[in-house]
Amino acid sequence: MKRLAFPAFLLAAIVACIMFQPAQAQAETVYVIANINVADTSLTQTEIQNIYLGKKDKWNDNQKINFTALSGGPCHETFLKQHVGRSDFQFQNYWKKQIFTGQGQPPKSFASDAELIDYVSRTSGAIGYSCTQPDTGKVKTLTIN
Amino acid sequence: MKHYATRFWVVALVALFALPAAAVGMGLDDINIHGFVSQGYIYTTEDMDFLVADSHEGSFEFNEMALNFSARPMDDLSMGVQLAAFDMGNISNDEVQVDWAFGDYSFRDYLGIQAGIMKIPFGLYNEVRKVDMVRTSILLPTSVYPEWFRETFARIKGVGLYGTLPGNFSYHAMYGDVDIPTDGGLTDGLESLLADLGMNTSGTEVDYAYAGKLQWDSPFGLKLAASLYTLDGLYLDMSGTGYLPATAPLPVGLPLSVNGRLEFEPLEVYVLSAEYIKDRLTLAAEYAEYELDFSININSNLDAATSAFLGIPSRVGDKTTMQGYYGSIAYRVLDPLEIGAYYSETYYDKSDHSGDKFKAKFGRPEYDSWNKDICLSARYDISPNWCAKVEGHLIDGAYLAYSANARYWEMYAAKLTYSF
Numbered sequence: 001m002k003r004l005a006f007p008a009f010l011l012a013a014i015v016a017c018i019m020f021q022p023a024q025a026q027a028e029t030v031y032v033i034a035n036i037n038v039a040d041t042s043l044t045q046t047e048i049q050n051i052y053l054g055k056k057d058k059w060n061d062n063q064k065i066n067f068t069a070l071s072g073g074p075c076h077e078t079f080l081k082q083h084v085g086r087s088d089f090q091f092q093n094y095w096k097k098q099i100f101t102g103q104g105q106p107p108k109s110f111a112s113d114a115e116l117i118d119y120v121s122r123t124s125g126a127i128g129y130s131c132t133q134p135d136t137g138k139v140k141t142l143t144i145n
Numbered sequence: 146m147k148h149y150a151t152r153f154w155v156v157a158l159v160a161l162f163a164l165p166a167a168a169v170g171m172g173l174d175d176i177n178i179h180g181f182v183s184q185g186y187i188y189t190t191e192d193m194d195f196l197v198a199d200s201h202e203g204s205f206e207f208n209e210m211a212l213n214f215s216a217r218p219m220d221d222l223s224m225g226v227q228l229a230a231f232d233m234g235n236i237s238n239d240e241v242q243v244d245w246a247f248g249d250y251s252f253r254d255y256l257g258i259q260a261g262i263m264k265i266p267f268g269l270y271n272e273v274r275k276v277d278m279v280r281t282s283i284l285l286p287t288s289v290y291p292e293w294f295r296e297t298f299a300r301i302k303g304v305g306l307y308g309t310l311p312g313n314f315s316y317h318a319m320y321g322d323v324d325i326p327t328d329g330g331l332t333d334g335l336e337s338l339l340a341d342l343g344m345n346t347s348g349t350e351v352d353y354a355y356a357g358k359l360q361w362d363s364p365f366g367l368k369l370a371a372s373l374y375t376l377d378g379l380y381l382d383m384s385g386t387g388y389l390p391a392t393a394p395l396p397v398g399l400p401l402s403v404n405g406r407l408e409f410e411p412l413e414v415y416v417l418s419a420e421y422i423k424d425r426l427t428l429a430a431e432y433a434e435y436e437l438d439f440s441i442n443i444n445s446n447l448d449a450a451t452s453a454f455l456g457i458p459s460r461v462g463d464k465t466t467m468q469g470y471y472g473s474i475a476y477r478v479l480d481p482l483e484i485g486a487y488y489s490e491t492y493y494d495k496s497d498h499s500g501d502k503f504k505a506k507f508g509r510p511e512y513d514s515w516n517k518d519i520c521l522s523a524r525y526d527i528s529p530n531w532c533a534k535v536e537g538h539l540i541d542g543a544y545l546a547y548s549a550n551a552r553y554w555e556m557y558a559a560k561l562t563y564s565f
Contacts, residue, residue: 046313046364055309056254064220085366087425089477092529096564097279099179100211101264101272102225102245 028131030079033117033139035126038063042143045083051127052084053094054104059125068116068128069107075131083129083144177225180212181564183277191554194547196284196292197234200556206232207558209275211244224248231275233292236330244275245300259305259319265298266317266358267372268416268431274299278532281427281475281485282522283558288469288491289416289433291545296329297412298374301354313364318357323376325349332381335407337547339441339461343385344403352378370418379409383441403457407441425477427485434495435467463506468495481526491516493544512552515542532562 032048034040039061043051050056057065070076072088080091095106110116113130120126121138134141185207189200197204208231215225229244231237247261264272268289273279284292303321310316325331332346354377360370384404413436421428440462445452452459473487492498493514500511507513522536538556 049362049364050254050309050313055315057251058254062253081424085364086422087477089480089483089526090422090427093279096276097273099177100181100213100227100276100279102213102215102227102247102249104223105177105215105217 028075028078030075030082030129030131031134032083032127032129032142032144033120033134034128034142035066035120035124036138036140037124038127038140040142041140042145044145048083048144049085052080052091052107054098063125066123066126067107068119068126069109070113070116070129071109071111075113075129078131079129175216177215178213179565180210181276181278181562182208182210183560183562184208185277185283185558185560187556187558189554189556191551193543193551193554193556195545195556198547200234204234206234207560208232208239209277210239211275213244221251222248223251229275233295233330236328236333237296237326247305253308255308255310257307259307260303262300262302263305263319264300265319265356265374267298267356267374267414268433269368269370269418269420269429271298271372277534277560278562278564281483281524281534282473282487282520283534283536283560284520284538286431286469286471286473286487286489286520287516287518287545288471288489289431291435291469291491293330293334293545294435296326297323297331297376298414300324301356303354313362315360315362316358318355320353320355323351323354325351325379325381334545335381335439336383339383339385344383344405345385346381346383348382350378350380350382351376366422368418368420368422370416372416372418373414375411375413376409377411379412381407383407401457402446403443405441405443407439407462409437409439412437412439427475428473430470430472432470433468435469437467438462438464465494466496468492475522483524483526485522485524487518487520489516489518489520491518491542491544510543510552512542514544516544516546517541530563530565532564533560534562535559 038059040059047056051065051067059065077088080086080088084091086094098104110119113132116128117130117134117139120128186203186205187197187200187207188203189195192201194200197206211227211229213225213227215223217223226246227244228241230239230241232239243262245262245264247259247263249257249259251257266272270280270285270290274285274290274295277283301319301321301323303319305317305319307317308315327346327349336344336346354375356374358370358372360368362368386402414433416431416433418431419429440460442460443458445457469489469491471487471489473485475483475485477483493503497503497514500514503514504511517540519539520536522534524532524534526532536558540554540556541552543552
């Protein structure tokens with residue numbers, strides 16, 4: 001009886017994999033935005049990934065980067081997939097690792113584009129993203145190379 | 146372990162009162178507080194015991210918890226402390242320890258400095274051994290992360306440097322001292338090796354320790370890393386008392402007292418790691434070698450001739466290269482559901498995969514020298530704060546198990562975690 005337990009466990013896992021298919025995130029245009037006083041006008045793909053993984057915390061003029069994120073939704077998932085190379089779950093997992101090893105704190109998160117844009121416009125060195133075209137009078141849009 | 150308990154109260158007070166006070170102009174809102182509690186259950190078949198002394202009967206002595214406080218008083222300066230406890234059978238018994246407590250000053254992206262008690266960067270997962278909810282499996286592969294060494298590999302008290310270099314190479318290096326608990330996994334394991342002499346550990350000492358990790362992150366989800374960790378001058382003071390049984394030619398039992406200083410010269414480990422993340426898929430593989438060279442000169446209350454006659458050795462030890470490797474896969478089937486599997490092999494001696502030399506040296510079965518583990522795990526995220534896991538292991542070999550009376554056995558585990 002005991003010898004059957006592991007094969008039964010394996011079978012249950014395979015059945016679960018076959019039965020359930022993951023939903024695909026819809027593609028959207030994501031604008032990477034920054035506070036108007038940030039001197040940089042563009043970032044490489046690696047730089048933006050490193051910012052959101054906490055490995056780059058300074059702009060080129062050594063100003064502190066304040067990074068922000070949406071708390072969830074299609075725009076957040078698209079940004080993570082395109083620019084961080086992770087799913088939302090993997091992103092959260094990564095930051096839990098950082099939190100519980102003392103290596104950093106996750107981005108400040110906002111429930112809506114409007115709240116995030118407002119924070120970025122008011123905060124020196126802030127960076128974020130939005131799927132609605134940002135008001136260039138309030139924030140600057142960064143080019144991703 | 147009393148010093149850890151004392152530190153708990155000191156550091157708790159610092160965390161609650163001194164941190165905000167030191168951070169001029171900061172309020173409580175500027176202090177980040179996070180924590181988790183994990184409660185597990187472990188069961189092993191065939192009367193085998195693994196990790197927990199009575200795991201064959203099923204055991205709840207399998208839990209972890211932590212609470213941390215951190216703040217950033219200046220743009221380039223951060224500081225924090227984490228208090229943690231775990232229970233794994235006879236090991237630790239939920240005693241609260243300072244898991245990490247350090248200050249971090251970042252000069253540039255390519256150079257930061259840390260000072261205090263820091264988690265050791267080793268392999269992909271050493272720093273987060275206690276943090277169950279950041280991985281798919283409950284138990285990390287024994288081949289690279291043997292629980293025997295859990296506390297020995299946990300933290301360094303000293304200084305560290307870190308940064309990200311051009312080409313997206315990041316490094317983390319540290320140097321300092323390591324506290325080895327007298328009732329931890331390493332001492333427990335060595336005492337079980339010397340069980341015939343009834344040895345207990347009364348003190349530990351480390352001259353110095355250093356660790357380094359170099360990692361390359363590709364833009365397409367591949368991560369490659371190499372890690373090294375060395376404990377130099379690791380000593381364990383051991384002693385034991387008892388009675389020799391009354392057997393011919395001795396008409397009465399003799400009182401026996403033995404003691405000695407077990408010495409590692411040194412304990413050295415390296416790991417090569419690879420991880421690939423793509424959408425919902427995570428693949429990982431690691432290879433580790435543990436250089437172990439330990440010996441103990443045994444002194445007893447009996448004279449040399451009597452000791453020799455009774456078969457009490459004057460010196461016990463061994464020199465070996467323990468070898469381990471594994472490959473793992475995890476796939477997020479649904480947003481809340483992830484399935485994972487790994488295959489792991491561990492050998493006491495990398496030049497003795499058959500166990501023949503081991504059998505000749507220690508008089509124990511060949512299969513006591515290896516552990517080959519097929520693991521299948523399922524993880525369900527009930528909410529962003531709650532996570533439940535179950536897993537099964539199909540194991541060949543009894544290396545690092547408490548009782549070696551079966552070659553093929555199974556292990557099942559379940560864990561529920563709350564984090565915030």
